[in-house]
Amino acid sequence: MASATDSPLDASAVLVAHDDAADGGAAELDAGGGAAAPDAPSDEKRPGSPSKALRSNAILVLALRRRLKGLAPTLDHMVRFLSSGSGHDKFWMLTQYFTKIVVWALARGGQKSAAERVRTLSGLVADYRIMIRLTGLVPMAQAVRDGERLPAQSRALQWLDRVMNAALVCYYPLEHVYWLGAHRIVPVSDATVDRAGYWSCRFWAGWVALQFVRLGEERRLIAGRRRRILTRGDVDAATMQHELDALDAAARSWRSQLLINACYFPLTLHWSIRGSTFPDVAVGICGTVAAVAQACNVWRATA
Structure with missing residues (x-):
């Protein structure tokens, strides 16, 4: 019809x-x-x-x-991006952090009323993103299971992944207690809510610090693979080029992960320290860069 x-x-x-x-x-x-x-x-x-x-x-x-x-x-591509769990989160992450920059710009321009409205939006988006992480332990358990089943590239990476997974297993429940307590859904004291919030961020900061170590190990492995490919004499030029292209893609992914982690590091430290003076506009800038980098990765993955 x-x-x-x-x-x-x-x-x-x-x-x-x-x-x-x-x-x-x-x-x-x-x-x-x-x-x-x-x-x-x-x-x-x-x-x-x-x-x-x-x-x-x-x-x-x-x-x-x-x-x-x-x-x-x-x-069609945009629908695939927004329909994926990661793409959906990165859209709202970009909104959450970019609005902090907008708030700063509006406040500097004397538009206090508009700045407050945008700040309210940023807070609501941040709260929503914490809420949808209430199910975060489920994919976390799957990642731990898969990590133990699949062979690691090196023994160092295997143990790093185990420690990083343990940090996240501590992070998620503490964040859940913080959010549920802050909204008076579970009967906990304000002091407990406060401690849960800080300690969840400290475990996240530990994960980010370990990610730098993991990226260093990955860089060593990529360099070793490149040397082995270039010194092999039993492959033709086409096969070698194919392997080098795959290695270049891995190197680009590594650089993207390094940028994302470098942006997260000051944020996790800021949220882990009581009385931190890290400016909110700097939080917005770091978060926006991390969100854009991650959104680009998801966009390519959903092509």
Whole structure:
């Protein structure tokens, strides 16, 4: 069944074709030597004629259809991005941190009322992101299981992953206690809520610090693989190039992870220290850079 959006184009196209056929028929009569029809007012003499308006509408609808057809792959990609758990979170993460920069800019411009409204939005988004992490232990358990089943690239990485997973296993429940207590869902004291919030961030900061160690080990492994590929003499040029391309992709991923971790490090320290003076706009800048880098990774993964 044709949709309503098809109807205007189809009707216009039929009318345009009818007008063109009528013009062509008159031309054939003239060419055949028949009696010439009396001159009728042309469209040029009637600028507001329905025929010309219908032609214009048909052209406009065709142009819009072509434009929307060109946007379809991008829209499909965006749906895949936002439908993924990671893409959904990174969209809101970018909103949460970029609005902190907007708040700073509005406050400097003297627009205090607008700054407060945007600050409220930032706080709501931050609260929402904590809420959707209430199920974070489920994928965490899956990651721990898979990490033990799959062989690690090195023994050092295997033990690093175990310690980092242990840090996250401590982080998630403490954050859950903080959020549930702050919203008076579970009966805990304000002091307990405060301690749970700080200690959850300290375990997260420990994870980020260990991630630097892990990235150092990964860099050593990538460099070793590159040396082995370049010194092998039993492979053809095409195979070697394929392996080097895969290694280059791993190196790009490594640089992205380093940037993300470097942005998270000051944030986790700031949230772990009582009375930290780290400015909120700096939190916004670090968080925005980390969000953009992670969103780009998810965008490529959902292509």
